[in-house]
Amino acid sequence: MSWPILGTAMAALAIAGMTPLAAHGPPVADPDARLRDSASGADWPAYGRTLGEQHFSPLSAISTGTVARLGLAWSIDLPPGNPMSAPIAVNGVLYTATGYSVVRAIDGASGRILWTYDPHAAEAAGKKLRMNWGSRGLAWWEGRLYVGTVDGRLIALEARTGKTLWSVMTVGKEDMRSITGAPRVFDGKVLIGHGGADVGPTRGYVTAYDARSGRQLWRFYTVPGNPADGFEDSAQAMAAKTWSGRWWEHGGGGTAWNTFSYDPETRSLFIGTGNGAPWNHRVRSEGKGDNLFLCSIIALDADTGRYKWHFQFNPGETWDYNAAMDMHLATLPIAGKPRKVVIEAPKNGYLYVIDRNTGAFISADRIAKVTWASAIDSVTGRPVETPGARYADGQSFELWPSPHGAHSWLPSAFSPQTGLVYVPVMNSGETFSNAGIDPQSWRHPDTGEWSPAARVVPVSGQQDSYLLAWDPLRRRQAWKVPTPAAWNGGVLATGGRLVFQGQGQGRFIAYDAASGRRLWSFDAGVPVLAPPIAYTARGKEYITVLAGVGTTAGVLGGEMAMTVDYRSQQRRILTFALGGSARLAAPVPVVSAWHDDPALLPDAQAAERGFGLFARRCVACHGMPGASGGTAPELLRSAMPGSAETFEQIVRHGALQSQGMPAFAELSTQQLTDIRQFLHAQAHRQAN
Structure with missing residues (x-):
């Protein structure tokens, strides 16, 4: 076919209401077909799967009768960064946006990474980074992926290659608006x-x-x-x-x-x-x-x-x-x-x-x-x-x-099969x-x-929490299952009459959607709070969830059901299938310890001033010292505050900005010393 003829054909398709994007798959009459609530469930192309945001998959091969055979099919370890985001899946390819909107395309059946795209959002964010923990997810449409960034960009990528198709700034560069949602x-x-x-x-x-x-x-x-x-x-x-x-x-x-x-x-x-x-x-x-x-x-x-x-x-x-x-x-x-x-x-x-x-x-x-x-x-x-x-x-x-x-x-779910809403409830x-x-x-x-x-x-x-199944028609509780501590995970309901949810103590669990009876669980070793999804790849049904702690849940370490350290926690993509027999790799120990600065003589007044500075500038990510839950390093198990030079390079000059640590250029040398005095006082108080 010659190029002029091809151009004429493409124009004809456009007039007919079809999409001629050959590089992204065959033209379709209804570009939103995969997003409709009536879609088959083979794909999960949006945050809640469909336009109706039910977080429900009609897939039923994994069911109350078969879930006992569910096992780990594959897993991928992720670098440090927020893992509490929702993946999507289309045509057997899984897409994730973790950390500061780093997008990965992954073979949904094997776990092989196909490509990676990094928008370098943390480096571009400036002050917007100070109350932001990264992306919660992305979207697919007509062979394109869409992701937002902390610095305020909306980016369209070619799903097949990860190539940038367009990028627009959606907020003011100097304002405090930022994007975390999908x-x-x-x-x-x-x-x-x-x-x-x-x-x-x-x-x-x-x-x-x-x-x-x-x-x-x-x-x-x-x-x-x-x-x-x-x-x-x-x-x-x-x-x-x-x-x-x-x-x-x-x-x-x-x-x-x-x-x-x-x-x-x-x-x-x-x-x-x-x-x-x-x-x-x-x-x-x-x-x-x-x-x-x-x-x-x-x-x-x-x-x-x-x-x-x-x-x-x-x-x-x-x-x-x-x-x-x-x-x-x-x-x-x-x-x-x-x-x-x-x-x-x-x-x-x-x-x-x-x-x-x-x-x-x-x-x-x-x-x-x-x-x-x-x-x-x-x-x-x-x-x-x-x-x-x-x-x-x-x-x-x-x-x-x-x-x-x-x-x-963290998402709730509605099942049109049972008529119930499944809500991860927190009491605090x-x-x-x-x-x-x-x-x-x-x-x-x-x-x-x-x-x-x-x-x-x-x-x-x-504080406590529970998974609640609520009947919105009869306006009453159908069942309720207590969950550990205050935070529990996002929810997936399926056509197999199952409800999947991760929990703060490290387990990923499947319940009977009608009764709440626990049918299956998997020990992930770290909290599982992100929302799961279901999809098919090469004709087989899979369940995927991201494991590890980030966002507010990780800041409030005292509200988790297990101790999580930023440096040593495993951040993983976990994918399950019937008959899966893969095993998780053993975690690699990370040893970090407090280092005193002998030149920093105790000063109670400076420590008090440092407490105020820490509470306003640092607690949003690090939590209070001794209670950090995985979103940022636990500073009482860090060598960094023990060196005035290192502390200044990181805190004032942004040496670790690419990893999510914002720069605080406005802090004076005395204020940096006051924060270090506070951390030193806290470290000695805990040691004694």
Whole structure:
């Protein structure tokens, strides 16, 4: 075929609605076919597998009757970096984005690495690196892969080779917006949000790009900006009426950093939004108004980005409560008629069912310990808040669930087979107060540090967790299984009537989806918290999950069920199949020890100053000394603080920035010494 004839043929295919991307496979009439909830399940091309984000696979070869024969088929050891991300799989090839969005293509049957792509995101991130632990996943569409980076890029790669097809910057280079969530692709568009509401004056938005070219199509802001600048659309003008004071100077928040769902029938895109910036409602909005669209589901027209409806879970959000958790699209027989719904368990301790055509409230039920509200109004869906929950002047309030959420970002799942929602629930609490906060003068620090504008102290000794199977139609618990410590893993439900979940004590477990009976488990040796997926390769069904600790779960080492060290923990891709007989390689011991600096004479006042600096700059990744859980090195088992020169090169000058350690160029020599004094004091206290 000559090139002119080939060009004519390609044009004809385009006119017919087919995609002529020969290098990525044969043309298809429906580019979204693999993403539809009705797809076969051979592939897992998106974060939740399909547009409806159910985290359900219809594959059934691995089932309640066969799971006893499930074994390890292959594994890959990964370098240091966040392993708590969701893989995808298409045409028998597995794709992962771990660490700072390092993408790998892997033969799904053998575990052979086909190619690796590194965007060098950590080196480009600057201050954005200070509250960011890397990628949660990626997406596939029409032979392309899409991944976001901590520095704010959205990148399209050729799936066959890893070649860069296009790259766009989705945020401001100097702002605190960054990307951790997986992109979503629908109807030729790729959608991305961002985080950053906890560390700077951030106004949230989502952006849709042309999936083929990277051209920006539309952007929707999740909170209103400065009225003096005019509003982008009528939804912003409406939302502004629910804010007070000079909220735009604080950013407002509402970042859509994690989950989205799409209904192709109504061409509705559902956005789950985050907390306020800062958390404290009294600082952000004078304690007045609902502050739309914080902690909400927003339905948008997928073609234009125009507002359709919203439902707000926490009006006037003031506790870091997010609605950026999984939104499962389902059809339930309510009042004798099929009703299209969206099901979500946000952070706040309730599980909601909302009409996805209108946003009308259907139901909400408590699934965890809740102290901030006594009930949800059965007509409006608005919470009945507990007196004192907003921690007014001179008062404190013990908040359950904590800001980690009764359901965090680790995915829940909905099975259309059983009709149940499977939620990894955490029970933990924190005490909130306004101590030391002046709402009139408070401003976000410009250092990229965590800044809630409230005093938040963990409630110790009472946390637990469980895997909950909830019947959203009958509004009752079907079963519940206790899980170790506070953190438990993301969930996969399958057509084999199984539920897979990893746990913090190192086991990967399969349960009977109907009864919760434990049928199979595997000892991974490290916590398994990432969401599993199911797919086929060469005609065989596989289950894949990433093992190892990262993100917030690894910072809060005291909330894990086993001790995890950053340097020695095994970060692995684990893949299972019926009849699998592979074995894990023995871990290689890594010995690290504290080194004293004889020239650093004890100074209690300097150590006290160092504690304040450490709490603001370092604790977000390292945790408190002696309690780091694997996201970053345990500094009390490190030689680095024992050398003033090494400490300065790493902390001030960014010598390890490529490995995720940000530079703190603003710290003076005295401040570096104060932090070292604090670490030395802690090391001697633990030794004695």
